Amino acid sequence: MSDTVKFLLPEDRVPRHWYNIAADLPEPLAPVLHPGTGQPIGPDDLAPLFPMALIGQEVSAEREIEIPEPVRDVYRMWRPSPLHRARRLEAALDTPARIYYKYEGVSPAGSHKPNTSVAQAFYNAEEGTKRLSTETGAGQWGSALAMAGSLFGLEVDVYMVKVSFEQKPYRRALMETFGARCVASPSEETESGRQILAQDPQSTGSLGIAISEAVEVAAQNDDTKYSLGSVLNHVLIHQSVIGLEALEQMEMAGDYPDIAIGCAGGGSNFAGCVFPFLGRKLRGGEDIRVIATEPAACPTLTRGTYAYDFGDTAHLTPLVKMFTLGSTFVPSGIHAGGLRYHGMAPMVSHLLDLGLIEAAAFQQLDCFAAGVQFARTEGIVPAPESTHAVKAAVDEALKCKEEGVGRAILLNLSGHGHFDMQAYTDYFAGTLVDEAYDEATLTKAMDGLPGVAAE
């Protein structure tokens, strides 16, 4: 094997099709239910919120979905993203493992999120949408949609959880630099926001409230659609460019992963990287262990229930079957903001339920320690979310050393930590703490699950 550390594809190798794992499932996904009727929802129910092209992808069973040329044209600005061999990390760990990382931090927003924001902006622009509304927590998704909106001439309104709006002015500045309007949520602009503020004028907001505001704006304005950055099938499909490129780059490396790892909040970067590999296995190809990693402070896959639940706290969304901690579960304020979601993509949940993937939870101090080791060897400061994938890869590499076996490990480094340096500051200052939950706390949040009650 060469000592190459960076596998680059030319821009004409940006994939021409997305991959849809629905085509390769041994059992189909459970249907999405209408919260009022309990019946499966149809395209018309979603039409006020999403353009028809995305609704079509949401329910598609086609294995390959063509990537429109204007989307590929934007992808080419930073894609194909590099695949790196982590030779310096391997040396520091003194492991026989071969560690590879696909690096999505090269995108304009610094994470994998533009892979779907660009596609969503394109389809919306094509169907005449003038404005996109969305929510954002830490701001990673909001800045990705802001960037995509600027390229396709769409206005973008981002409802940003107020506490983040105030604590993360630089993410907000990034959204405004890309031309988006950023509103602290709860706001006076929507009925949902005004109701919350009437009850609690000091509310610092939540992702659930911000979703309600963004959905309300889209539902009430014909020229406005709603945009979601994870969880949904069409989002996972768009993210498959990560794994499709990685397949080709692993071939350049003359290697194939024994283990593929991604961190999972809503599940989209994880799915984007691993599904193309998992699909090969499901079609009779190479075996592979697939591991989804999550914070011990929000252990959706490792300690949640597989049941129907709402996607938001205000219960405005359809009911989806997923691993969930209950929509009333409020995780502690860990720095991996993108991993603080009570649920999980239905497709990822389904695959875990079928035993086709594994899940592992990690404490944030261990994750930051792995992130710092990664920065000092590989030169890249990982986003707090991505450190959860790094930690799992380090553990697997050390296991290889113990066992004297040289496995190939692929991890998705979903983003850089440039906008999250406060987390590293706190880590070095010793003010970060680990947090986990006892059974009683977890059980309580899951008690009220509508799906559990209905069964």
Add this chain to the structure above:
Amino acid sequence: MSDTVKFLLPEDRVPRHWYNIAADLPEPLAPVLHPGTGQPIGPDDLAPLFPMALIGQEVSAEREIEIPEPVRDVYRMWRPSPLHRARRLEAALDTPARIYYKYEGVSPAGSHKPNTSVAQAFYNAEEGTKRLSTETGAGQWGSALAMAGSLFGLEVDVYMVKVSFEQKPYRRALMETFGARCVASPSEETESGRQILAQDPQSTGSLGIAISEAVEVAAQNDDTKYSLGSVLNHVLIHQSVIGLEALEQMEMAGDYPDIAIGCAGGGSNFAGCVFPFLGRKLRGGEDIRVIATEPAACPTLTRGTYAYDFGDTAHLTPLVKMFTLGSTFVPSGIHAGGLRYHGMAPMVSHLLDLGLIEAAAFQQLDCFAAGVQFARTEGIVPAPESTHAVKAAVDEALKCKEEGVGRAILLNLSGHGHFDMQAYTDYFAGTLVDEAYDEATLTKAMDGLPGVAAE
């Protein structure tokens, strides 16, 4: 011409030699003088501060200097950096110009600085240095040296101007993540620092003071050397990888720049990008216009004097002949921190004096406007320094439109703005102001020049 937007070279195309423009000069550079004797200094005078390999490069007249394999090996982590065709910016400007940008923001520290920090760390480690001391203003150089130190096993002490230390905790966190020790300057650790604090306990520091502290530590400790991030010949030589790659990438694009542009603070990113092109011209090759851009608030090249001056405010450094505003000149607090230096690399100064390059000064509001337009079309938020190159490129592209001529313009995008979002926040809030200086103010600072007095 193809519609390619991104010209990538494989990692085996990382240059094997740096380029040294000293070999192609029509007239040699003026000697560096000892501040005490007024005589040219020799290698022995510099030995307490720098390893011999770098002192050798500082005075070398060889055209090609071999890049050691361990340095190339680190470069491969992010180099060759991409060359982009700015097709979306061109479309927005409706210009017949072809705009290319070399993007150095892909490095681990987000700027061109690691091109030299890695080389400096290598030579120091090879000659037995245990610790590097340096100064940093906004933190770009400090984080680049911190990263390089972590890869070559060197301790790094960064004296960071106190006002930045307090206002830019995230840059400091980045240095600490890479394992460096970051000290607010003036500090109690050095005689220079203690003297300043005795006079003014509330001192918020300056680059001049921080340089004095870092130099003092190196001079007084056998195991410690000093490291500088710009101005010196060996730094400019290391940065030549930018232009050497760009030459090859322009050939891939089937094009050649009519105009090459870089922003100039100390001069290193500018020189790194344009010198390989300028060298071709000096050896009888293609003609090219070369423009160094600077802030109107610190107009070293456009309104300074070409004379002998000190590199620091405390007058501890040798005397170098350069364009200077006088070492007592204090520029206003513009956001392009890397461009707030009273002097300029002697090599860049010499070329301007010979009429081989041009210089242009811009107001910061115009630069941020160009930076925002760049972000909204090309997806990359430029560092405040780099917006000065973007602004000049936009102006030249609009001139092409007026004249109906389609010139090729190459600009060096020296870094991204992720750690400078406060600048964009202020820009959108309308709190940024332009600033320039009247002749009287500038003349006063240049009155006391030692070189002027000696002539």
